[in-house]
Amino acid sequence: MNSTRRAPLLAPSFLAADLANLQAETERLANSAADWLHFDVMDGRFVPNISFGLPVLQAVARYAKQPIDVHLMIEEPQNYLAAFRDAGASSITVHYEACPHLHRVVQQIKQLGLRAGVALNPATPVSLLEDIAADLDVVLVMSVNPGFGGQAFIPNTLKKVAMLKELLLDTGSDALIEVDGGVNMSNVGPLVEAGADVLVAGNFVFSAPEGPVATLAAMRDHLAGLELSLSPSRAQ
Ligand SMILES: O=C(CO)[C@@H](O)[C@H](O)COP(=O)(O)O
Numbered sequence: 001m002n003s004t005r006r007a008p009l010l011a012p013s014f015l016a017a018d019l020a021n022l023q024a025e026t027e028r029l030a031n032s033a034a035d036w037l038h039f040d041v042m043d044g045r046f047v048p049n050i051s052f053g054l055p056v057l058q059a060v061a062r063y064a065k066q067p068i069d070v071h072l073m074i075e076e077p078q079n080y081l082a083a084f085r086d087a088g089a090s091s092i093t094v095h096y097e098a099c100p101h102l103h104r105v106v107q108q109i110k111q112l113g114l115r116a117g118v119a120l121n122p123a124t125p126v127s128l129l130e131d132i133a134a135d136l137d138v139v140l141v142m143s144v145n146p147g148f149g150g151q152a153f154i155p156n157t158l159k160k161v162a163m164l165k166e167l168l169l170d171t172g173s174d175a176l177i178e179v180d181g182g183v184n185m186s187n188v189g190p191l192v193e194a195g196a197d198v199l200v201a202g203n204f205v206f207s208a209p210e211g212p213v214a215t216l217a218a219m220r221d222h223l224a225g226l227e228l229s230l231s232p233s234r235a236q
């Protein structure tokens with residue numbers, strides 16, 4: 001483990017929050033160990049589910065204290081980038097599989113002043129990012145098939161994160177590695193050891209009997225106890 005590691009960031013996913021009480025959910029996360037708020041947008045086309053979109057993001061952003069990390073699981077995301085920025089996004093991640101003109105979309109996100117991310121489905125190899133890695137702020141590795149919360153973590157993700165870490169080093173990219181899907185206390189340690197910088201967690205955080213604030217604090221403590229040599233993150 002090298003000595004320039006960044007402290008991992010925690011990003012609870014609103015998909016698993018109480019959607020009937022979004023103001024309360026956002027306010028209780030404001031004073032938690034959450035570093036980013038993860039916001040999953042699904043269109044019923046790119047993925048077989050529909051979640052929420054612009055007006056809900058606008059509502060959450062009114063109460064959010066942390067940056068909002070928007071994960072677009074939609075076709076033709078290029079048509080909605082400015083609208084998501086205006087609604088409160090700090091970062092936008094689009095799917096590799098949804099973008100034939102990925103380089104252009106990434107530049108558009110950056111021109112809007114946002115952090116630009118690209119997500120990979122479980123069956124999409126990291127090697128496909130070789131020519132664009134240096135342009136990215138975030139690579140999101142899906143550790144479940146996108147579309148639903150509460151699925152089981154795909155174990156091959158650990159190998160994939162390690163391969164991505166190598167690719168980022170080889171291409172001179174300082175992109176953060178974000179992992180999304182089935183993240184819980186038993187896999188955050190191995191994920192961080194493999195190279196993960198941002199850990200998205202939905203059901204594990206919101207369904208815990210202790211509630212999200214205590215669960216995020218426990219995750220933070222667990223990560224701090226892993227005896228990694230970490231330095232403060234640049235990614236707030
Ligand atoms: O993007 C997605 C699902 O497509 C995720 O962000 C989920 O919302 C994570 O939820 P859990 O798997 O942690 O319950």
Ligand SMILES: [Fe+2]
Nearest residue numbers: 040071180200
């Ligand atoms: Fe997500």
